[in-house]
Amino acid sequence: MTVQAHELTKDYKYGFHDVDVSVFRTEKGISPEVVAAISDHKQEPEWMLKFRLKALDHFFKRPMPNWGADLSGIDFDNIYYYIKPVDEMGRSWDDVPDSIRNTFDRLGIPEAERNFLAGVSAQYDSEVVYHSIRADLEKLGVLFSDCDTGLRDHPEIFKRYFGTVIPPNDNKFAALNSAVWSGGSFVYVPKGVRVEVPLQAYFRINSDNMGQFERTLIIADEGSYVHYIEGCTAPTYSNDSLHAAVVEIIAERGAHVRYTTIQNWSDNVYNLVTKRAIAKQDATIEWIDGNLGSKVTMKYPSIYLMGEGAHGEVLSAAFAGTGQHQDAGSKCIHVAPNTTSNVVSRSISKGSGRTSYRGHIKVLPKATNVKANVRCDALLLDEESRSDTYPYMDIENPDVTFGHEATVSKVGEDQIFYLQSRGIDEQQATALIVNGFFEPFVKELPMEYAVELNRLLALSMEGSIG
Amino acid sequence: MTEAATAAGAVSRESLEACLATSPGWLADRRNAAWDAFTAMPVPSSARDEDWRRTDIGRLHLDRFAPAGPAAPGLLELARGRHATALPGAALIVTDPDGTVTIDHAEALLAQGVIISSLEEAAERHPELVQRGLSGIGIDDSYFAALWNALWRGGAFVYVPAGVQAMTPVWVSHLAAGGDAAAFPATVVVLDEHSSLTLVEDLIGPGADPAARVSVAVTALQLGDDARLDDIPIQQLPPATWHFQLRRASCGPSAHYRLLGATLGARLQKSYWDVILDGRGSEADILAVCFADADQHLDHQSLQLHRGPDTRSNLLLKVAARDRAQSVYGGLIDVEPGAIHADGYVVNRNLLLSQGASASGVPRLEIKANDVRCGHGTTVGHVDDEERFYLMARGIPADEAERLVVRGYFADVLDRLPIESVRDWLVSLLDSEIGDGGPSRFGEAG
Numbered sequence: 001m002t003v004q005a006h007e008l009t010k011d012y013k014y015g016f017h018d019v020d021v022s023v024f025r026t027e028k029g030i031s032p033e034v035v036a037a038i039s040d041h042k043q044e045p046e047w048m049l050k051f052r053l054k055a056l057d058h059f060f061k062r063p064m065p066n067w068g069a070d071l072s073g074i075d076f077d078n079i080y081y082y083i084k085p086v087d088e089m090g091r092s093w094d095d096v097p098d099s100i101r102n103t104f105d106r107l108g109i110p111e112a113e114r115n116f117l118a119g120v121s122a123q124y125d126s127e128v129v130y131h132s133i134r135a136d137l138e139k140l141g142v143l144f145s146d147c148d149t150g151l152r153d154h155p156e157i158f159k160r161y162f163g164t165v166i167p168p169n170d171n172k173f174a175a176l177n178s179a180v181w182s183g184g185s186f187v188y189v190p191k192g193v194r195v196e197v198p199l200q201a202y203f204r205i206n207s208d209n210m211g212q213f214e215r216t217l218i219i220a221d222e223g224s225y226v227h228y229i230e231g232c233t234a235p236t237y238s239n240d241s242l243h244a245a246v247v248e249i250i251a252e253r254g255a256h257v258r259y260t261t262i263q264n265w266s267d268n269v270y271n272l273v274t275k276r277a278i279a280k281q282d283a284t285i286e287w288i289d290g291n292l293g294s295k296v297t298m299k300y301p302s303i304y305l306m307g308e309g310a311h312g313e314v315l316s317a318a319f320a321g322t323g324q325h326q327d328a329g330s331k332c333i334h335v336a337p338n339t340t341s342n343v344v345s346r347s348i349s350k351g352s353g354r355t356s357y358r359g360h361i362k363v364l365p366k367a368t369n370v371k372a373n374v375r376c377d378a379l380l381l382d383e384e385s386r387s388d389t390y391p392y393m394d395i396e397n398p399d400v401t402f403g404h405e406a407t408v409s410k411v412g413e414d415q416i417f418y419l420q421s422r423g424i425d426e427q428q429a430t431a432l433i434v435n436g437f438f439e440p441f442v443k444e445l446p447m448e449y450a451v452e453l454n455r456l457l458a459l460s461m462e463g464s465i466g
Numbered sequence: 467m468t469e470a471a472t473a474a475g476a477v478s479r480e481s482l483e484a485c486l487a488t489s490p491g492w493l494a495d496r497r498n499a500a501w502d503a504f505t506a507m508p509v510p511s512s513a514r515d516e517d518w519r520r521t522d523i524g525r526l527h528l529d530r531f532a533p534a535g536p537a538a539p540g541l542l543e544l545a546r547g548r549h550a551t552a553l554p555g556a557a558l559i560v561t562d563p564d565g566t567v568t569i570d571h572a573e574a575l576l577a578q579g580v581i582i583s584s585l586e587e588a589a590e591r592h593p594e595l596v597q598r599g600l601s602g603i604g605i606d607d608s609y610f611a612a613l614w615n616a617l618w619r620g621g622a623f624v625y626v627p628a629g630v631q632a633m634t635p636v637w638v639s640h641l642a643a644g645g646d647a648a649a650f651p652a653t654v655v656v657l658d659e660h661s662s663l664t665l666v667e668d669l670i671g672p673g674a675d676p677a678a679r680v681s682v683a684v685t686a687l688q689l690g691d692d693a694r695l696d697d698i699p700i701q702q703l704p705p706a707t708w709h710f711q712l713r714r715a716s717c718g719p720s721a722h723y724r725l726l727g728a729t730l731g732a733r734l735q736k737s738y739w740d741v742i743l744d745g746r747g748s749e750a751d752i753l754a755v756c757f758a759d760a761d762q763h764l765d766h767q768s769l770q771l772h773r774g775p776d777t778r779s780n781l782l783l784k785v786a787a788r789d790r791a792q793s794v795y796g797g798l799i800d801v802e803p804g805a806i807h808a809d810g811y812v813v814n815r816n817l818l819l820s821q822g823a824s825a826s827g828v829p830r831l832e833i834k835a836n837d838v839r840c841g842h843g844t845t846v847g848h849v850d851d852e853e854r855f856y857l858m859a860r861g862i863p864a865d866e867a868e869r870l871v872v873r874g875y876f877a878d879v880l881d882r883l884p885i886e887s888v889r890d891w892l893v894s895l896l897d898s899e900i901g902d903g904g905p906s907r908f909g910e911a912g
Contacts, residue, residue, distance in 0.1 A: 067516065363846075365821070380836035383803070389831040394520075395846045398818030402846035408833045409840070 025083040030076060032056060035179050038082045042148055042182075045155070055168035055178030062172040068358065069296040069327045074270055079242055081180040081213070137195065142226075143188040144199055147215045150186025157188055161219050165248035165276050165304075173244040174274040177213045181246065184214030189224040189255075198227040198260070198446055216247040220255035220283075227258040229446065241268060243294075247275040251283035253307065258286040262449060264293035267323060271297040281307030281336075288444050290453065291318040291326045300358060302331035305339035305367075312341040317441035319457065320353030320385075329358040329390075334367040334400075345376040346438055349385035350461075356388040361395075361402065368399040376406040379437055381430070431461045476533040476648035476680070481617055484533075488565075492597070493589045496605060500615030503606035510609050520794045520826050521736055521765045526708055528613075531680050534563030534643035538672045542568070545639035548668055552891035556635040556666065557582055563641060563649035565619035574633050582636065585621025585652050595625050599654035602716040602742060603686050610710040610736075614650050614684045621652030624665070628658040628690070635664035635696075635885075642670065642703050645677025653685040657693035659718070664696040666888065671704040671731070678706045681732075685713040689721035691745065696724050698888060702895065703731040705760065711737040719745030719774070726883050728892055729756040729764055730899050740769040743777035743805075752781040755876045757899050758791035758823075765794035770812065772805035772835075781812040784879055786872050787823040795827035799842065805835045812842040817875050819849065819868065869900045 024041060026034045035056050039049040064071055137144060143154060150158050168178035189195055220226055243265060251257045257277065265271050271294040277285040287301035303312035314330035332341035347355035357376045378387040389406045411433050419429035434457060435442075442450050474480035482501050486494045508514075512522040545560050557572040559582065567584035575582055581592060589596045605615045622638040640651035653667055667685060681703060689695055695715070703709055709732040715723045723741060741750040750770065758764045770779040785793040799810040816825035829842040849871050857867040876896060883889040 378831075378833070380833065380838070383836050385836055387831070387833045389842070390828060391830075391842075391844065392826070392828045393844060393846070394824070394826040395816065395818065396824040398821060398823055398848045400818070400846055400848065402844070404829070404844040405841065406829075406831060406843070407841040408831055408838060410836045410838065 025080050028078060028080055030056070030059075030079070030081055030176075030180065034081055038180055038182065041082070044151065047159070048151065051163065051168065052179045052181075055175050058169040059172060059175035059179055062169075062175060064172060065298075068298050068356075069325045071270065071272075071296065073295075074242055082182055140193050140195070141190040142193060142195055143186065145186050147184040147186045147217060148182065150217065154186070154188070157219065158186065158217070161248070161250055162217055163248075165250060165278050166246050166274050171274060173272040174246050177215060177244050177246040177274070181213045181215035184216040184245065185218070185228070186216070187218040187226060187228060189220045189226045191221045192223045193221075194225040195227070198229045200229040212241070212243045212245070214245050216245070218247075218249045218257060218259070220249075220251045220257045222252045223254040224252075225256045227260065229260045229449070230262075241265075241270070243269050243271045243273070245273045245275075247273070249277035249285065251277065251279045251285055253281045254283060255280075256284040258288065259301075260288040260445065260449070262290045262292070262445075262453060263297065263299075266293060267295050267321075269294045271299065273297075273299045275299065275301040276304065277302065277312075278304045278306055279310035279312060282309040283307060284311045284313070286313040287315070287330065288441070289314065289316045289328065290441060291316075291328050292453075292457075294326075295323065296325050296327070298327045300329045300331055300360075302333070303341060304333045304335060305341065306335050308336045308338050310336060310339045312339075314341075314343045314345075315441055315444055316343070316345040316357075317438050318345075318347040318355045320347070320349045320355045322351030322353055325354045325356070327356040327358060329356075331360040332362070332372060334361075334363045334370045334372065337366065337368045337370070339367060340371045341373070343374040344440060345374075346378075346441060347376075347387060348379045348381065348434060348437065349387050350381040352382075352384045352386075354386040354388070356390065357406070358390045358392075360392040361404075362393070363395045363397050363400050363402070365396045367397050370397065370400045370402075372400070372402045374404040377437070378406075378408040379434070380408065380410050427461070431457070434461060474533075475529045476531045477528045477613065477617070481533055485617055485619065488586060490590050490593060492593055496600075497616045500605040500612045504609065504612035504616055507606070507609045507612060517767055517796055518736075521734070521763065523708070523734070523736075526680075528648070528680065530646070531648040531678075532646055534647040534649045536564050536566065537562045537641040538644055538675075541641045541670070541672060544670060544672075545641060545668065548670070548891070549637045549639065552888045553635055553637055553666060553885065556637040556664075558637050558639070559622040560639045560641065561620045561622055561651060563619070563643040563647070563651075567620045567622070571634070575636070578630050578633060579627045580630060580632055581623065581625040583623050585623040585654055586619070588623035588625075588654075592625065595656055596623065596654060599623070599625075599656045599686050599688050602688060602714050603684060603712070608712070608738075610682050611684065611712050614652070614682045614712070617682075618650040618652040618684065621654065624655045624663065626657045626661040626663050626693075629660045630658075631661065632663040635666060637666045637668065639668045639670060640683065642672070642681060642707065643679045645675065645679060648680035648682065651681060651683040655686070655695070656688045657690055657695055657721075659691035659693060661690070662694035664885070665698065667697070667699040669699075669701045669703055669709075669731075671707065673704065675704045676706050677704070678708070679704065681707055681709045681711075683709070683711040685711070687713075687715040687723070689715060689717045689723055689748075691718045692720040693718065694722050694724075696726070696884060698883070699725065699727040700892070700895070701727075701729045701731055701735065701737075705731070705733055705762075707732040707734075709735045709737070711735070712740070713738065714740040714742065715750065716742040717745055717748035717750060720747045721745060722748070723750040725750075725752045725754065726879070727754040728895070729754065729766065730895065732764070733761065734763045734765075736765045736767070738767045738769070740771065741779060742771045742773065743779060744773050745777075746774045747776045748774060749777065750779040752779075752783075753879045753882055754783050755879050755896070756783065756785040756793065757872070757896060758785065758793055759788040759899070760791065761789070762791045763794070764791070766796075768797040768812065770797075770799045770810050772799070772801045772808040772810055772838075775805055776807045777805055778809040779811070782815070782879065783813070784815045784817075784876060785825060786817040786819060786875060787825060788819040790820075790822045792823070793825040793827075795825075795829070797827075797829040797842070799831050799833075799840055801833045801835050801838050801840060803834045806837045808835060808838040808840070810838070810840040814844045816844075816846040817848065817872070818846060819872070865901065869897055872900050873897070
């Protein structure tokens with residue numbers, strides 16, 4: 001029996017976890033020795049070890065952020081920074097250990113993989129345990145692997161781009177990630193190649209006090225297209241877990257990258273993620289970012305519009321239940337002329353949950369003829385719910401059209417009344433309204449994710465009274 | 467002010483002692499506590515303090531400014547001239563930076579039982595009313611509020627008793643300090659229940675005088691149950707002025723506060739406009755225009771604090787910036803847990819007229835009650851190529867065209883000024899500010 005009975009009594013649907021089968025883990029806490037041990041275990045080149053140690057220095061020097069969510073619950077000394085669950089990378093599904101397969105089976109991954117997916121890069125603890133790439137992708141020259149493999153097998157591409165979008169000293173948690181990163185995805189799409197099926201990765205945290213520091217690097221060469229999907233669910237643990245990922249995207253001239261996230265960590269995880277994309281001339285970046293889980297999320301997917309004609313889109317949805325704080329948003333930095341960006345954010349607070357939209361639009365002096373638009377809407381479901389909006393804007397060029405709008409409201413009594421008058425009970429009516437509110441986000445998701453999201457929303461809405 | 471005090475700086479123990487000498491006991495205690503708070507506080511820093519991030523006062527050295535002497539010759543006449551042009555029927559209070567206060571045309575209001583006096587005199591004669599007026603201003607609310615609480619001089623005080631609808635408006639002129647000196651203008655207004663008043667507050671100095679000066683001002687407005695206040699603040703300080711202001715209106719049940727203001731002057735302004743909607747059903751409408759040019763850095767911060775149920779607030783700030791001017795806006799709608807059915811809205815619009823002008827802003831919402839309706843909007847735009855083409859094609863010179871466009875942009879705010887003579891005067895002030903720019907850069911914007 002790999003599922004512990006007491007975990008099943010908790011509310012969280014995916015709150016089961018497996019007996020720990022890790023074969024290598026560093027000691028708790030962080031130090032140059034721990035960082036060196038990770039690098040040594042991975043048999044990395046010297047430059048990466050130096051990069052890690054320098055980043056660790058930045059991590060120690062940087063203060064904790066004094067804005068945003070409450071991070072006082074994080075105890076950096078009480079976290080394992082690296083755990084390797086199996087000796088070898090799983091080559092086929094059958095090679096994956098039973099206990100791990102069991103977890104994934106409950107999430108429905110294998111079917112999804114068999115039926116739809118281009119490749120599954122399923123992260124279990126810190127290493128990729130299962131990984132396959134469909135043959136036709138290989139034929140196109142698309143590289144899709146975990147990041148460690150990317151470093152080992154494609155050092156020239158990897159080194160050219162790694163750490164260039166998010167430097168190790170960008171912020172405290174990016175510095176931490178740069179020091180102890182492990183796993184994550186490496187994607188390279190060659191010139192002119194369109195990847196028609198989405199690339200997917202499933203991340204899971206499994207060990208108690210386990211920090212997850214995956215690193216994703218996506219390079220879309222000129223005129224290419226790729227859609228990358230990252231989804232998360234995590235077992236519930238009694239101690240807090242820290243998730244500090246870094247995602248870097250480079251869209252070369254005319255490339256189009258869409259990055260979709262469904263974040264559903266269990267409600268004891270601190271999810272502090274740095275995501276940033278660079279859009280060169282005529283390139284398009286889209287962040288589709290859903291935040292449902294975690295205790296605290298601070299995440300602001302960013303787009304640097306560096307080349308003329310570049311376009312950025314951020315579509316963000318957040319749900320905060322009791323005890324949760326979703327501090328999410330976006331940044332669009334217009335560096336080049338004729339660039340455009342559009343941000344749409346929808347958030348819902350329930351119980352004592354708190355959602356915050358925090359965004360930044362910046363237009364630099366040389367960026368003429370910029371169009372930028374930000375739209376935030378928030379819905380409050382209960383007396384104690386809270387919602388904040390912090391939209392920063394800095395416009396340094398007169399030739400700009402910028403608009404920002406936000407609203408906060410409660411579920412309309414009229415809406416509930418009319419639904420009830422048609423025989424729908426109050427709870428169902430509220431759920432319908434919530435689903436409608438998230439519609440702009442949900443309709444951008446692939447079908448199986450849309451189904452999963454609706455199911456998760458329905459679960460989250462249980463017991464709510466409008 | 468004594469000889470000994472003038473030897474020391476404006477911000478000094480000696481200045482405090484001079485203020486204490488003319489203060490009743492309760493006020494002296496307040497000044498002392500404020501001074502202690504001020505000396506214990508760090509100077510606001512753009513590196514450390516969120517709401518100062520975009521306004522850097524690292525080059526301000528308060529200790530280099532002298533205490534203000536009497537106002538410059540001709541300033542009193544300037545104040546009277548503006549009053550006579552815009553609203554001659556209003557009672558006039560002119561405050562000198564050295565503490566002298568002159569009051570004219572107040573007979574009609576005094577006959578109604580309205581109290582009009584210098585704030586210093588009111589602190590002596592009506593301590594409980596002045597305390598009520600200052601109750602919304604904490605002595606250590608901020609660095610500059612603490613400084614003001616310790617060192618304000620002279621000041622204007624107006625009290626409108628219950629049920630009295632003031633027959634004439636009150637016009638308060640605060641005259642700027644001389645060159646290299648600091649002034650601490652003060653306005654305190656208390657409206658008792660069911661009363662009403664129109665207030666104009668005109669901050670002025672000697673035209674284009676390039677000398678540096680400091681102005682630290684507080685305007686404290688208390689609105690009792692069902693009171694109505696129309697508040698018209700005009701800021702047209704000289705071009706090298708550092709201006710710091712806190713303007714706070716506290717609203718009782720069903721009170722209605724309406725601000726309609728214009729920000730034109732100063733080199734650097736940091737202005738806080740706060741409305742505190744305490745009472746059930748209280749309302750606030752804040753409408754303002756701001757024209758910034760040359761190297762002006764004009765920073766407006768607003769707070770719409772909804773504490774009571776059924777409260778409503780609406781803010782619209784329209785800024786036009788030219789040359790290298792910078793506009794900074796920070797706004798917060800804060801809805802407290804008990805403020806059910808709160809309705810709050812804030813909009814900041816910016817028109818950038820030249821390459822080099824910039825606008826930044828953060829209209830924030832913090833909503834802790836659920837049965838509310840809140841929203842905000844921000845826009846930044848420029849003069850449309852078609853508008854420009856059309857005007858130029860009609861043979862309208864570039865500077866005239868710019869004036870027309872900016873006037874049109876400000877029109878929806880100015881049109882809501884209830885007093886026509888004040889509106890016409892304000893339009894003429896704006897026209898001359900816009901025209902002051904010399905050869906227009908209007909044609910270069912595209």
